[in-house]
Amino acid sequence: MAGNKGTDITTQLMTLLNVSATKPPKRKRDDEDSNFRQKLNKRKSIQFEDSTPSMDAVAISLNTVDAEIVTANGVGEEEDAKEELAEVEDAVSDDPYELHFGVKTELLSESRRKAAEDKSWNASKSKLGRIGNVVEYTASDPSAAGAKTKAHKLTIIDKLKTTFEERQAKIPKELAELQNDLLAMLSSHRDLYVTRTSPENQRYQREAIMLHAINHVTKWIPQSLHTCISSHNMYRKRRSVLKSNERIARAAKTETATPEDVQDQGFTRPSVLVLLPFRSYALHWLSALTANTPSPSYQIENHSRFQSEYGLPPGAVDKLATAEPGLYPKDHVEILGGNVDDSFRVGIKMTRKSVKLFAEFYGCDIIFASPLGLRMSIQKEKSADFLSSIEMLIVDQMDALTMQNWDHVQFVMSHMNQLPKESHNADFSRIKPWYLDGHAAFLRQSIFMTAYETPETRSLFSSLKNVAGKEFSRFDCSSPQDEADKRFSHFTTQTMPAVLKSAVKSVNTVIFVPSSFDFIRVHNYFRRANLQFTVLSEYSSNQDISRARQSFFNGKKAFLLVSERFHFFRRYKLRGIRNLIFYGPPDHAQFYAEFISYPFLDDGVEPSDVSCRVLYSKYDWMRLERIAGTDGAAALTKQGVQ
Structure with missing residues (x-):
């Protein structure tokens, strides 16, 4: 690395x-x-x-x-x-x-x-x-x-x-x-x-x-x-x-x-x-x-x-x-x-x-x-x-x-x-x-x-078998099978209850989800919880995108779910963000910086008005390293899930 x-x-x-x-x-x-x-x-x-x-x-x-x-x-x-x-x-x-x-x-x-x-x-x-x-x-x-x-x-x-x-x-x-x-x-x-x-x-x-x-x-x-x-x-x-x-x-x-x-x-x-x-x-x-x-x-x-x-x-x-x-x-x-x-x-x-x-x-x-x-x-x-x-x-x-x-x-x-x-x-x-x-x-x-x-x-x-050399096999993944379930459990039992208890954090909140599988899972959770939310995914039509952005900016919808694939293909600059929750670190490191900058597109937004939370585990090492550097990723992964 x-x-x-x-x-x-x-x-x-x-x-x-x-x-x-x-x-x-x-x-x-x-x-x-x-x-x-x-x-x-x-x-x-x-x-x-x-x-x-x-x-x-x-x-x-x-x-x-x-x-x-x-x-x-x-x-x-x-x-x-x-x-x-x-x-x-x-x-x-x-x-x-x-x-x-x-x-x-x-x-x-x-x-x-x-x-x-x-x-x-x-x-x-x-x-x-x-x-x-x-x-x-x-x-x-x-x-x-x-x-x-x-x-x-x-x-x-x-x-x-x-x-x-x-x-x-x-x-x-x-x-x-x-x-x-x-x-x-x-x-x-x-x-x-x-x-x-x-x-x-x-x-x-x-x-x-x-x-x-x-x-x-x-x-x-x-x-x-x-x-x-x-x-x-x-x-x-x-x-x-x-x-x-x-x-x-x-x-x-x-x-x-x-x-x-x-x-x-x-x-x-x-x-x-x-x-x-x-x-x-x-x-x-x-x-x-x-x-x-x-x-x-x-x-x-x-x-x-x-x-x-x-x-x-x-x-x-x-x-x-x-x-x-x-x-x-x-x-x-x-x-x-x-x-x-x-x-x-x-x-x-x-x-x-x-x-x-x-x-x-x-x-x-x-x-x-x-x-x-x-x-x-x-x-x-x-x-x-x-x-x-x-x-x-x-x-x-x-x-x-x-x-x-x-x-x-x-x-x-x-x-x-x-x-x-x-x-x-x-x-x-x-x-x-x-x-x-x-x-x-x-x-x-x-x-x-x-x-x-x-x-x-x-x-x-x-997985390659070329006998002229060796495959790369350094990825530390001792128990990755349970990672997705543990992340979802942490999100639904700790992250979201804390958000919903706060009058400030329960509105104007964007939830960024890197994995398409996780995006569907989180989307179903919001539907079952009867929360006011809208979505931006790679499957959203232009009409759906316009409607979702407008309703979120005007405060009609408290939460906006955004898939990484949507941002990869569209790169819209979203307005109205006050709180950011990364369900996982984005694959593209620059996406983190881009979303952090979006709340300040609106006049009158103070740094103290903005909050950002990232869920990660040791299995997110490569994503974390691209965002925080090798030393930063090493320090973060020692702390467990955050």
Whole structure:
């Protein structure tokens, strides 16, 4: 956790182990899955036009190679394919992608997988460049004893110096260094948990992370790590697949055994998933993607359609963008500007010369989606097979996702990297063995970004199983099951009786409730107690909001219940407040200061006229620390429930 200073950044990450310490173990299949996998392995999808197949005549499943290579009659872009094959270079022994995701990865030893399952980790603290304070975890694995971990350095060779260096030359030095530090860290395929990201740095972080994601999809770096994209040396994955196809065709032509080292794909094509709260953030991430593609030769197909569907609807005005500076908090403008529709999903296909937006899910490489959009798609199709081969998960604005329905995030996570229900025309002889063994979740790299931590975001990070490092599991929650009931009991038996006995505190009182579950509970309590109250929740219509604010300000209603989600989305400045009761500390620290300032919007209000009470327990540590600092939170939690 960070200290008192708000500028400190605490990052949780997972660390690459010494992958040369052990030999790759023999694969073992569970008995319950063996029949299914044996059946899958018998399926073949490679077909030939005639008895003398050539590179041009090989029909390849769409989850591995762009459809443009194979035409209806089996003849593709011969010269282009030959040019690509000529550029193929053998993978070097220290290629971080091959070490982590390659067929012969040594990370999936039984001891490492057991360490990940048992959450047996060693933690160490350090400071990493512009990223700041980090907590680094490695698996407690005897086979990795004495191994030291280090991030790869960012290296850009001369022939690959293009748009990335040009962009970095135009931004402040410290931001370029931040990007380079991120790329160096991500190159080791550790899971990364970045907390307290500032709005000023988000754009540059997105560009660096998206560059890493494109690199993962294309795997175009044979000798250096995380260099800029070059049209000459692009799409090593695609060329590697073509090379394997050529070898298979040659083996069939000469009637020799099929090469055993051509396992180069997953069950389905999508390998990168980016989870986002709103459509506006899909625009941000698309900008980060296109910023890393060479221009002007590179084409963005269906770009205007994407701008239309993910920008503001025709005739709509963004009141946050057009408002006077200072009228709305800066974070509110940043998060809720633009199209805030939270149900969307779009596939993006990377080809040699273009980015194809709105690609079919099973034919795309990258998916931008909201948790709700993915859940609706999965429930409608009754299948989540397109998530079976995700190797990189990026979750942005996790703090905003907690203001939505967190159950949608958990639903998506529960369907990640599961064995598919259908084959989807895959050639199972080409699938990497660790996919068939059901071990994909142990290698998936997850990148989480949030403005602040919550128990939900930390718990999600702790559930990850990447054997390249350790989950974060420091949240002190020895008995959280009773916390909600004890809080409600304290509120109804001590807080409210004291309020109702006071003629001053029983009017002009706002009760701020962070949790939606608690908000419903408190709302039902007020109804049963026949108290004069009104509510402002995320489900309130504009008419309901106007009526509630007016009746509270005029004194017709003594109490006003406000949910944190309402304030997150609306940010209304409420008048008429004399007494504040926080049912729990807000997730957003600035909400505390904002509500404290509202009573003074009215003329003639003296400080002595205002009271504020906060209910908290030791389980509110992260919220309290953001409001009162580490020392203040430590002092408060020693006092118990207040």
